[in-house]
Amino acid sequence: MSGYLTYESSGVNIEANDEMVERIKGSVGSTFGPRVMDLHGGFAGLFSLEDSEKFAKNYKNPVLVSCTDGVGTKVLLAKDMGRFDTVGQDLVAMSVNDMIVLGAEPLFFLDYLAADKLKPEKVAVLVEGIASACREAGCSLIGGETAEMPGIYAKDDFDMAGFAVGVVEKDRIVKGQSAEPGDVIIGLSSSGVHSNGYSLVRNICFNKARLTLDSRIDSLGAKKLGDVLLEPTKLYVKPVLAVLEELAAVSEVKAMAHITGGGLAGNIPRVLPENSKAVIERNSWDKPDIFPFLQKTGPVEESEMYRVFNMGIGFVMVLSPQKADRAVEILSENGEKAWKIGNIREGSREVVIK
Amino acid sequence: MSGYLTYESSGVNIEANDEMVERIKGSVGSTFGPRVMDLHGGFAGLFSLEDSEKFAKNYKNPVLVSCTDGVGTKVLLAKDMGRFDTVGQDLVAMSVNDMIVLGAEPLFFLDYLAADKLKPEKVAVLVEGIASACREAGCSLIGGETAEMPGIYAKDDFDMAGFAVGVVEKDRIVKGQSAEPGDVIIGLSSSGVHSNGYSLVRNICFNKARLTLDSRIDSLGAKKLGDVLLEPTKLYVKPVLAVLEELAAVSEVKAMAHITGGGLAGNIPRVLPENSKAVIERNSWDKPDIFPFLQKTGPVEESEMYRVFNMGIGFVMVLSPQKADRAVEILSENGEKAWKIGNIREGSREVVIK
Numbered sequence: 001m002s003g004y005l006t007y008e009s010s011g012v013n014i015e016a017n018d019e020m021v022e023r024i025k026g027s028v029g030s031t032f033g034p035r036v037m038d039l040h041g042g043f044a045g046l047f048s049l050e051d052s053e054k055f056a057k058n059y060k061n062p063v064l065v066s067c068t069d070g071v072g073t074k075v076l077l078a079k080d081m082g083r084f085d086t087v088g089q090d091l092v093a094m095s096v097n098d099m100i101v102l103g104a105e106p107l108f109f110l111d112y113l114a115a116d117k118l119k120p121e122k123v124a125v126l127v128e129g130i131a132s133a134c135r136e137a138g139c140s141l142i143g144g145e146t147a148e149m150p151g152i153y154a155k156d157d158f159d160m161a162g163f164a165v166g167v168v169e170k171d172r173i174v175k176g177q178s179a180e181p182g183d184v185i186i187g188l189s190s191s192g193v194h195s196n197g198y199s200l201v202r203n204i205c206f207n208k209a210r211l212t213l214d215s216r217i218d219s220l221g222a223k224k225l226g227d228v229l230l231e232p233t234k235l236y237v238k239p240v241l242a243v244l245e246e247l248a249a250v251s252e253v254k255a256m257a258h259i260t261g262g263g264l265a266g267n268i269p270r271v272l273p274e275n276s277k278a279v280i281e282r283n284s285w286d287k288p289d290i291f292p293f294l295q296k297t298g299p300v301e302e303s304e305m306y307r308v309f310n311m312g313i314g315f316v317m318v319l320s321p322q323k324a325d326r327a328v329e330i331l332s333e334n335g336e337k338a339w340k341i342g343n344i345r346e347g348s349r350e351v352v353i354k
Numbered sequence: 355m356s357g358y359l360t361y362e363s364s365g366v367n368i369e370a371n372d373e374m375v376e377r378i379k380g381s382v383g384s385t386f387g388p389r390v391m392d393l394h395g396g397f398a399g400l401f402s403l404e405d406s407e408k409f410a411k412n413y414k415n416p417v418l419v420s421c422t423d424g425v426g427t428k429v430l431l432a433k434d435m436g437r438f439d440t441v442g443q444d445l446v447a448m449s450v451n452d453m454i455v456l457g458a459e460p461l462f463f464l465d466y467l468a469a470d471k472l473k474p475e476k477v478a479v480l481v482e483g484i485a486s487a488c489r490e491a492g493c494s495l496i497g498g499e500t501a502e503m504p505g506i507y508a509k510d511d512f513d514m515a516g517f518a519v520g521v522v523e524k525d526r527i528v529k530g531q532s533a534e535p536g537d538v539i540i541g542l543s544s545s546g547v548h549s550n551g552y553s554l555v556r557n558i559c560f561n562k563a564r565l566t567l568d569s570r571i572d573s574l575g576a577k578k579l580g581d582v583l584l585e586p587t588k589l590y591v592k593p594v595l596a597v598l599e600e601l602a603a604v605s606e607v608k609a610m611a612h613i614t615g616g617g618l619a620g621n622i623p624r625v626l627p628e629n630s631k632a633v634i635e636r637n638s639w640d641k642p643d644i645f646p647f648l649q650k651t652g653p654v655e656e657s658e659m660y661r662v663f664n665m666g667i668g669f670v671m672v673l674s675p676q677k678a679d680r681a682v683e684i685l686s687e688n689g690e691k692a693w694k695i696g697n698i699r700e701g702s703r704e705v706v707i708k
Contacts, residue, residue: 005557049415050417101398108420149430199361200364299358
C-alpha cells in the first residue's frame with residue numbers, strides 16, 4: 001500500500017454508482033414519451049416542445065408550470081419499515097397534483113435522492129416507484145441525481161426531492177378567480193394521510209400511544225400500522241385531466257386545490273376570489289379509517305384534525321352547479337371516487353366546515 | 355393544558371415558516387424576468403413560452419433542457435464554517451453549467467432546502483445566494499420547497515437540491531458529434547475545487563493533515579482554509595452564451611463539457627464522437643493554488659488529481675482552429691479567463707493529459 005490518498009480510499013464508491021445507473025435504466029426508459037430526446041453525454045434531459053405534426057398534441061401559447069416538493073418525514077416511515085416501493089409515488093404525486101391545480105398537464109419529472117450510502121438495490125426500488133408513478137401521470141422521468149453523503153445522513157437515512165414541469169395553454173389556465181356563490185365543491189377521495197402531517201402522526205402513534213409499525217389495529221383491518229401509514233398519495237392527474245378535457249375549454253372548471261399541509265381549511269382559500277368562502281359539509285363523504293383512529297388515539301380536537309389532515313379529500317374542484325354532476329360522472333368513469341362536498345358562498349376567503 | 359395533541363406540539367413551527375416566506379420574498383422577486391407569471395395560490399411557478407412580440411426573444415422549435423444537482427458534502431463545510439452565502443451559487447452553477455453544454459439558455463430554477471430546523475435568517479441567506487446566482491445566470495427563481503425534518507437531519511445539518519430548466523432551438527443544440535481531429539479545446543478557468551471531490555479534500559485536510567477550517571496556509575494567501583474551500587463554483591452562462599450567440603448559428607461550437615466529478619478525463623469523452631480523443635497540455639493554463647497544495651499535502655498521485663478534480667479548468671469548449679482565437683477573445687470580453695489547452699485527434703474517446 002502506498003502512502004498516497006485516493007478518492008476511493010476517501011469513501012467514494014464509483015462501482016456502486018455504475019451498478020445503480022445500470023439497474024435504473026429500464027425503469028427510467030419506460031417513462032419516455034415521444035417528445036423525449038435521447039442525446040449522449042447525459043449532462044441534461046431534453047424534452048422537445050416543437051410544434052410538429054409528428055406529435056399527437058401541440059401547444060400554441062404554452063405556459064410552463066413547475067413544482068418541487070419532498071415527502072417530508074414519510075421517508076422515516078419507509079426507512080423504519082424497510083419498504084421503499086411506495087414513497088416514489090408520494091414524491092411524484094406531491095408535485096404533479098400541485099401542477100394540475102392550474103390546469104396543466106405534466107410533461108417531465110426529475111428526482112434527487114440523497115443517502116448515507118447508495119445501495120443499488122434500494123435505489124432501484126425507489127426509482128421504479130418514481131417511474132411507475134410517472135407512467136401513471138403521463139410524464140417522462142428525464143433526469144435525476146443521486147448523492148452519497150455519509151456526513152449528513154445517518155446510517156440508512158435518506159431524503160428525496162422531486163421536480164415536475166408541465167404545460168398549459170395560456171387561455172386555459174385555471175386561475176380560480178371566476179368561482180362564485182352557488183358553485184359546487186367536488187371532493188376527490190384520498191387514500192389516507194398522503195404526505196402531510198406525519199410529525200403529528202408519529203407523535204400520536206409512537207410517542208403517545210406507544211404503538212409500533214408492526215401493530216395491527218382492529219379498525220384498520222389486517223394491515224400493519226406501518227403499511228397503512230405508508231399508503232401512497234393518490235395521483236389525480238388522469239381523472240382531473242379528463243374533466244378538464246371536456247369542461248375547461250368552456251371555463252366550467254372554476255378552481256381547484258390540492259389538499260396538502262393545512263387541510264381543506266388551509267388550501268381552498270388559496271384559490272378563492274375575494275368576497276367568497278367555501279362551506280363544506282363534513283358528513284358528505286366517506287373518511288378513511290385512519291382519521292377516526294388518529295383522532296381518538298391522540299386525542300386530537302376535531303378542528304385540529306381538519307387543519308392538519310386531508311380528512312379523506314385529497315383534491316377539490318369547483319364547478320358551476322350545471323356541470324358538477326357531469327364532472328362527478330367523468331371522475332367516476334376514470335376510476336375516481338368523488339362527492340359534492342359543499343358550496344361557494346359570499347364571504348371572506350375562509351372555509352367553514354359544518 | 356388540555357390532553358389534546360396538536361401539530362404545533364408535535365414540533366411543527368408554522369410561524370417560523372411564515373417569517374421565512376416573508377424574508378425570502380425580495381430575493382425571489384428580484385430574479386423574475388418578463389416571462390414569469392404571477393398567480394395567486396402558490397401551488398406552482400408559471401413561466402410563459404408564448405411566442406409574442408412583447409418578448410425580446412422568442413423560440414421557434416423550443417427544446418426544453420432540464421438538470422438537477424446538489425452540492426454534495428460542500429454543505430458540511432458551509433455548516434462547519436457557519437457561512438451560508440456561498441453554497442447557493444454552487445447549487446445554481448452545478449445545474450446551469452450542465453445545461454449550457456447543450457447550447458441551452460437557462461430560463462428558470464427551483465430549489466429544495468431541507469434541514470433539522472428552518473432558521474428563517476439562515477434560510478434567507480441561503481436563498482439570497484441562490485437568487486443572486488440566478489440573476490447572474492439570467493434565470494428566474496420561480497419555486498422552491500423548504501422542509502423541516504429533525505428526524506433525518508442532525509442539529510444544524512441541511513441539504514439542498516436544485517433544478518433548472520432552459521431552452522434551446524432544436525437546430526442549435528450542441529451535440530458534440532461534429533468535433534474532428536484538428537479542432538481546438540479551449541479551457542475556461544475554475545475558481546477552485548467547485549463542487550466535486552470534497553470527500554477527498556476532507557480526507558486530505560482534516561483527517562490526514564489534521565488542519566482545521568481556520569488554518570491559514572502560506573501558499574493559499576490570507577484566507578482561512580475553510581473560505582478557500584468554500585469558494586463558489588463559477589457560473590459560465592454569460593461568457594458561454596456570448597460565444598454561442600456569435601458562433602453557434604454557424605455550428606462553429608462543436609462540443610462543450612462541464613468539468614465536474616471525474617475531471618477532464620471523465621467529462622470530455624462524454625461529448626466526443628467515436629474515433630476521436632482529446633489531447634490536453636497540462637502546462638497550458640494557470641492552476642489555482644489549492645490544487646498543488648492538496649496534491650502535496652495528501653500526497654495524491656498526479657493522475658488521481660486529474661481524475662477527481664477540475665485542476666483549474668471548469669468548462670471546456672471545442673471549436674475549429676479558425677474560430678478558436680475569436681472564442682477566447684469573446685470569453686475574455688465577457689470577463690472569463692480562457693486558454694487553448696489542447697486538440698482533438700484520432701483515437702478512441704479518451705483523454706490524454708501530456
